[in-house]
Amino acid sequence: MTIKRLDADSEQYLSLVVDAQNCIINVSNSWEPLAVQGGAGDSLQANKILGLPLKDFIQSDITWMAVETALKLCRLKRQPLSKPYRCDSPTHQRFMQMDLIPLQPFSTGLVKMQHGLLKEEPFKKPLYIQDMTASQGKTSLPHLILRCSFCNSLKNPKLGFWQTPEIFEHNQTIEQPLQVVHTVCPSCKEARWG
Numbered sequence: 001m002t003i004k005r006l007d008a009d010s011e012q013y014l015s016l017v018v019d020a021q022n023c024i025i026n027v028s029n030s031w032e033p034l035a036v037q038g039g040a041g042d043s044l045q046a047n048k049i050l051g052l053p054l055k056d057f058i059q060s061d062i063t064w065m066a067v068e069t070a071l072k073l074c075r076l077k078r079q080p081l082s083k084p085y086r087c088d089s090p091t092h093q094r095f096m097q098m099d100l101i102p103l104q105p106f107s108t109g110l111v112k113m114q115h116g117l118l119k120e121e122p123f124k125k126p127l128y129i130q131d132m133t134a135s136q137g138k139t140s141l142p143h144l145i146l147r148c149s150f151c152n153s154l155k156n157p158k159l160g161f162w163q164t165p166e167i168f169e170h171n172q173t174i175e176q177p178l179q180v181v182h183t184v185c186p187s188c189k190e191a192r193w194g
């Protein structure tokens with residue numbers, strides 16, 4: 001998820017509020033410093049993202065569908081939902097949590113989305129990723145590695161199974177990163193939001 005990389009190096013919660021149409025109507029104070037840290041200072045200044053659909057910040061359609069379904073469920077149940085996920089940096093495994101909190105009065109359909117860093121652990125070997133998700137559809141990219149937006153597991157289409165980033169065999173460098181297309185792996189598709 002594009003939005004996730006904005007959390008880089010912060011233990012603060014990054015939060016935003018979406019309206020019933022899932023457009024961003026508010027962002028936390030920490031948003032702008034985080035956007036700058038994440039290298040997205042120009043495109044993601046708070047005043048430029050207000051009013052925009054949250055979908056615009058999530059490149060993978062499949063990932064968006066999973067988030068949209070959770071937002072619907074949160075409004076329907078009128079109770080908070082949360083999901084652990086990974087937002088690895090090239091050097092660290094980063095264990096995150098996403099919370100969806102319906103705001104009162106519930107009839108407005110407003111939902112607050114928070115992202116927080118729970119803990120991080122260094123990788124034995126750095127893992128440089130290049131996100132090719134936006135190129136998908138323009139050209140066929142069946143040879144690319146798939147990466148799960150939620151658990152960051154990877155699937156080499158030649159091998160046909162999912163592996164955690166810690167054990168994934170790869171040959172990449174900062175100059176030649178691993179090119180991936182984001183999706184949602186079967187276990188994360190099945191996992192319920194708690």
Ligand SMILES: [Zn+2]
Nearest residue numbers: 148151185188
């Ligand atoms: Zn997954």
